[in-house]
Amino acid sequence: MTAIAFIGLGNMGGPMAANLVKAGHSVKGFDLSPTSCDQARADGVAIAGSAQESVREAEIVITMLPAGRHVLSVWAEILPQVTPGALVIDCSTIDVESARKAHALAKEQGLGSLDAPVSGGVGGAKGATLTFMAGGTAEAFRQAEPILSRMGKKVVHCGEAGSGQAAKICNNMILGISMIGVAEAFVLAEKLGLSHQALFDVASTSSGQCWSLTTYCPVPGPVPTSPANNDYKPGFAAALMLKDLKLAQEAALASGAATPLGAEAAQLYALFNGAGHDGDDFSGIINFLRGPKH
Numbered sequence: 001m002t003a004i005a006f007i008g009l010g011n012m013g014g015p016m017a018a019n020l021v022k023a024g025h026s027v028k029g030f031d032l033s034p035t036s037c038d039q040a041r042a043d044g045v046a047i048a049g050s051a052q053e054s055v056r057e058a059e060i061v062i063t064m065l066p067a068g069r070h071v072l073s074v075w076a077e078i079l080p081q082v083t084p085g086a087l088v089i090d091c092s093t094i095d096v097e098s099a100r101k102a103h104a105l106a107k108e109q110g111l112g113s114l115d116a117p118v119s120g121g122v123g124g125a126k127g128a129t130l131t132f133m134a135g136g137t138a139e140a141f142r143q144a145e146p147i148l149s150r151m152g153k154k155v156v157h158c159g160e161a162g163s164g165q166a167a168k169i170c171n172n173m174i175l176g177i178s179m180i181g182v183a184e185a186f187v188l189a190e191k192l193g194l195s196h197q198a199l200f201d202v203a204s205t206s207s208g209q210c211w212s213l214t215t216y217c218p219v220p221g222p223v224p225t226s227p228a229n230n231d232y233k234p235g236f237a238a239a240l241m242l243k244d245l246k247l248a249q250e251a252a253l254a255s256g257a258a259t260p261l262g263a264e265a266a267q268l269y270a271l272f273n274g275a276g277h278d279g280d281d282f283s284g285i286i287n288f289l290r291g292p293k294h
């Protein structure tokens with residue numbers, strides 16, 4: 001049994017902490033939202049009065065927060081209270097620069113740290129089937145791996161500090177671009193009188209094959225489990241896709257990488273979100289691409 005502190009018990013952090021309790025660990029949590037705390041308490045998490053209090057006896061500290069600024073402010077607050085030898089892991093999706101700053105804060109305190117963002121969404125958090133992409137030293141990864149594997153089915157060491165966040169935004173930039181590509185192909189097929197099923201049957205076994213088509217098909221029918229069959233309820237909300245595409249653009253600007261399609265995808269998802277679809281699944285962008293007359 002490991003003593004774990006878990007800060008940020010929202011849609012993702014709540015079920016992740018609950019899975020650590022189920023695995024037999026002692027979990028002390030904290031969140032600013034009383035509703036999140038109540039749910040976590042019902043799942044067996046001991047609720048602390050503050051973030052600092054939650055970490056005092058922890059061997060592993062995990063944060064799962066909205067953005068880089070939250071992570072940096074919480075880490076600055078808790079790190080002086082963390083026991084020497086404990087490991088601090090951030091599982092939030094944040095910008096690479098903030099992730100590296102967080103590692104530096106931990107190093108100043110003599111603590112090991114890991115950035116370990118996830119893919120798999122709320123379903124993956126509940127079912128303990130997340131994929132973790134980790135950045136940090138080999139020693140930090142070795143210490144974290146048995147804990148992360150209780151919340152996910154795959155844990156990948158991507159490299160040094162910040163590499164987990166880098167892998168996450170590169171993957172999600174592929175996803176945003178490929179979803180728009182697949183959606184455009186279905187819109188064109190409709191104009192050409194080609195059925196959704198015919199395009200699916202050909203492209204899913206041809207060079208157009210990709211996850212956005214075969215797992216997350218943006219039209220109802222060919223893949224019965226895709227959000228298109230459930231009125232585009234998320235799934236993976238368009239607001240989160242836009243967040244990740246913006247992070248990719250920030251990183252591209254900072255590193256000098258040319259990502260013209262990533263930039264276009266960010267713009268299209270900004271328009272889609274701005275039109276009131278931020279709570280829809282990101283595959284709903286197909287309706288936006290069809291235009292208002294459809």
Ligand code: NAD
Nearest residue numbers: 008009010011012013031032033036065066092093121122
């Ligand atoms: P959420 O908004 O449901 O949860 C975030 C929680 O952090 C909230 O409960 C909030 O009260 C808490 N919080 C904020 N500031 C705090 C502070 N200073 N101290 C303590 N608690 C604080 O968000 P979520 O969906 O759980 O996402 C968390 C992270 O995971 C984000 O970075 C998101 O991008 C990433 N992510 C989300 C999904 C998804 O499908 N929801 C998938 C992959 C990655």
